[in-house]
Amino acid sequence: MKRLLLPLLMSLALAACVTVNPNEKSVLQGGTSVTASISNPVGARELALVEQGYLLAGNAVKGFAAYCYPASGIRPPGCAQRGPIMRAIKSADRKAYAAIVAARAFVRNNPNVSAVSAVGAARSAVNDFIAALQNAQAQTGAPLS
Amino acid sequence: MSIIAAIGGAATVISLVKDAVAAAPTVIKTAKDMLELGKAFWTTLTGKEPTAEEAADLSRRVDLLHAEVQALPDHD
Numbered sequence: 001m002k003r004l005l006l007p008l009l010m011s012l013a014l015a016a017c018v019t020v021n022p023n024e025k026s027v028l029q030g031g032t033s034v035t036a037s038i039s040n041p042v043g044a045r046e047l048a049l050v051e052q053g054y055l056l057a058g059n060a061v062k063g064f065a066a067y068c069y070p071a072s073g074i075r076p077p078g079c080a081q082r083g084p085i086m087r088a089i090k091s092a093d094r095k096a097y098a099a100i101v102a103a104r105a106f107v108r109n110n111p112n113v114s115a116v117s118a119v120g121a122a123r124s125a126v127n128d129f130i131a132a133l134q135n136a137q138a139q140t141g142a143p144l145s
Numbered sequence: 146m147s148i149i150a151a152i153g154g155a156a157t158v159i160s161l162v163k164d165a166v167a168a169a170p171t172v173i174k175t176a177k178d179m180l181e182l183g184k185a186f187w188t189t190l191t192g193k194e195p196t197a198e199e200a201a202d203l204s205r206r207v208d209l210l211h212a213e214v215q216a217l218p219d220h221d
Contacts, residue, residue, distance in 0.1 A: 044194050044200060045194055045195070047200075048195045048199075048200060048203055051203045051204065051206075051207050052203070054207055054210070055203075055206060055207060055210060058207075058210040058211070058213070058214050059210070061214050061217070062214070062217070065217040065218065069218045082221070083219055083220055083221030086217065086218070086219035087219045090214065090215060090217070093211065093214045093215065094215070097207070097211040100207060104204060
């Protein structure tokens with residue numbers, strides 16, 4: 001019986017430690033509680049960073065397209081495979097954008113829940129988008145800036 | 146979210162910055178790019194959460210750029 005009682009008492013004690021008083025203010029917001037709920041700024045900040053990364057890569061894609069699809073119509077020597085490369089970039093772009101839109105919805109709808117998973121998926125998709133761009137530069141020698 | 150979860154989240158943000166820099170050495174070239182990245186770093190390191198207006202503006206720019214990228218030529 002003692003064996004059963006000890007874990008029960010321990011769990012009650014631990015439960016008391018994590019009980020959250022809705023009137024408490026977190027130390028992160030000038031209060032004294034280390035267990036009080038706060039909004040989820042990490043999700044919003046992370047998402048902003050991922051979107052910044054997407055903007056950098058997307059603008060570089062425009063530079064790549066200007067190089068391999070010049071207005072003169074004369075294809076640069078390194079751009080023989082420009083069609084498949086550009087289609088691969090666009091495919092990665094669609095996945096990155098879809099993941100960003102999903103992460104936005106998660107952050108908006110769950111302000112008090114960690115968005116690490118949703119934003120992590122977006123980050124991974126944006127990294128794939130950047131990798132497709134790096135592959136394009138490696139294959140064509142196109143300047144991306 | 147408790148302070149412990151917040152510390153874990155901050156570590157994830159720092160990791161995210163490191164990954165972004167490591168993944169995009171060839172992309173970050175222009176002064177404008179550096180400025181944009183600098184803003185992102187500042188936002189992260191100062192712990193400043195983007196305002197609703199800033200977040201909306203960023204999202205709008207992403208939406209427009211996505212449409213532009215999808216409209217680029219991709220023929221052989």
